[in-house]
Amino acid sequence: MKKLLTASFFALIIGGMTSCSVQKQSAANKVELPNKKEVLEVSRRVNQYFMNKWPDTKKDIVGKKVWPSNLWTRAVYYEGLMALYTIDPKKEYYDYAMSWANNHKWDLQRGTYTRNADHQACGQTYLDLYEIDGRKHPERIKNVKAAMDSMIATPKVDDWWWIDALQMSMPIFTKLGRITGEQKYFDKNYEMYAYTKYKHGGNGLYNQADKIWWRDKSFVPPYKEPNGEDCYWSRGNGWVVAALAKTLHDTPKSDPHYQEYLQDYKDLLAALLPIQREDGFWNVSLHDPNNFGGKEMTGTALFVYGMAYGVNNGLIDRETYLPVLVKAWNAIAKDSVQPNGFLGWVQGTGKEPKDGQPLSVSKEPDFEDYGLGCLLLAGSEVYKLK
Template sequence: MKRLLTTGFFAMIIAGMTSCSVQKQNTATSVNLPDKKEVLEVAERANHYFMNKWPDAGKEIVGKKVWPSNLWTRAVYYEGLMALYKIHPKKEYYDYALDWSQKHNWDMMRGTFTRNADNQACGQTYLDLYEIDGKKHPERIKYVKMSMDSMIASGKSDDWWWIDALQMGMPIFTKLGRITGDKKYFDKNYEMYAFTKYKHGGNGLYNPKDKLWWRDKSFVPPYKEPNGEDCYWSRGNGWVIAALARTLQDTPKSDPHYQEYLQDYKDLLSALVPIQREDGFWNVSLHDPTNFGGKEMTGTALFVYGMAYGINNNLIDKKTYLPVLTKAWTAIVKDSVQPNGFLGWVQGTGKEPKDGQPLSVNKEPDFEDYGLGCLLLAASEVYQLK
């Protein structure tokens, strides 16, 4: 009974916060947009720190084991670099991405016919480079297409059993669909997305009640956080936001599932507004601030990316979300991005709030690259705000 009362009381507080927060935002007459020059300076500072640290784009990453540099963490970085290149097309960014892709022969990590979305994530950058150069280099798309075609031919749809996979895999299908004009890529993308949303973990990894996602079947009820709430991991939900934003970018509005993507995207963003921390960040555990509560950059940056993308493309209400994202972006710039470009408050790799803890402003995570990718994605959209 005590737990039920505590949880109910927590829900009442959240509801009150929602009402007050949205009311304040809707009555705000103006919000100062982040200065474009400052946004670009922050992105370049963080990126230069990383590029100087990793001058050889093909160098293996040595940690508890040795990883090839086209693993998912580095792939997310290059997604961010491509986004930065689009708003600030410096040749050194293009060259860095091209060198990385060539050193991996434009292939997936673990080979062309891997089914793991983490291993396929590098294909997003290969496709970007294919388009940047006017589709003149078929070798850049060859293995990505073969990999996705093999997924379609298999008839299987249950490969995305963890929500991070949505961000790693969905944009590849939709980019291929747009580039080739072949509907099969959009169809397969939804088929796999729907399996994750409605079937994995028994009834799917999406909770329509809270409008948030469980990371995988390990975290669906009866699993609870220490305060009795469901476990919604910040970065995991950030991956979903990024996946949906990038999917909406490439999926035609005439697609039969476009509206479902859009609604899921809007619903998830709406769930974030009342639970933003006072300092602008989001906790690693979205419904339990007592479980390693504190600043965390990666989930926050992905939420900023999703909100800024929605405003820039007229998908969400600017009055509601601009104050939220500017507060979060300001917090990242003030507290996370250091004078030398190092990013603090980055949770290391893992799957739940306790992983990589405790965080600090000067703690180096096990992989630095994906955190920077999240920042660059956010910066690329914040830069375009009007």
């Protein structure tokens, strides 16, 4: 009798697990993938709007002050353009990126030896263009390589004190590591990442309990949102998602830190699942939906990018994440992308939920370029879904 009861118990458990798995599979099967032609049309439309508005790739960006056009906001756009080029290899995209790089002499904002991640971000596109042309033009990566080599030459590892920096600089180290085959780039990348994760702000900017990141030490407890929760900024965590996806793409699986990157990536994506809005977006404040609550495109697009990348590369569970990312992409395409290619619900530059508020479908942010880059990154991975 005891054996029969034990067998029955395990049969019930296995049956329940199988039923759960079948339900998840069934739910994923019911998800209608975005039409590839429509994804491409949306990506082309928003990109064309921007290229028409900014035909001169060297023109300074004028706002509260004047910025050169190789600053981080524009660099994120070109990251997105390079992603679009992988699925839609139009010569005009290549020419536009080449014009930008040539106009800035393949140099980083504020010179070759800057340690600031924002000033280095343009190097990601320089590296992409170097590879697109078969690695035949070493002058294209001379300056960005010199900058990263100068960082490696010192023991300093605390440069990335804000989490946005991870997306701006980590992919440069890992791209160089893959291109050159030199381990030093992967090693320095981890040392700096680990300092941000475990040291900055006292005990690191990564909350091990919630699996989400504080933007910088200003938001580490005792700082609280109006509802008493920690302040987790949507786009800031979006930058981390993008940084980890790109790092995983270029870091060998044999690297001693690959599994830690992978676990952090999985944990952060899992933490996003229960806090997605009903309309498909995420709020600017991830744990306080009432603190400047509303649609926000940039953080949402970066989460879509990270989830779609994980599904496409078998890193995360398709049945769990496909419905979530498709819902988010559809929301962006429906509610953010306008008929002329303008992007609504884009939070302006800043570091926390209150910056750039209030948002609307028609409000033009202080910079239009990085929001487009986020969308193009997302669209390039959504297009690849099978």
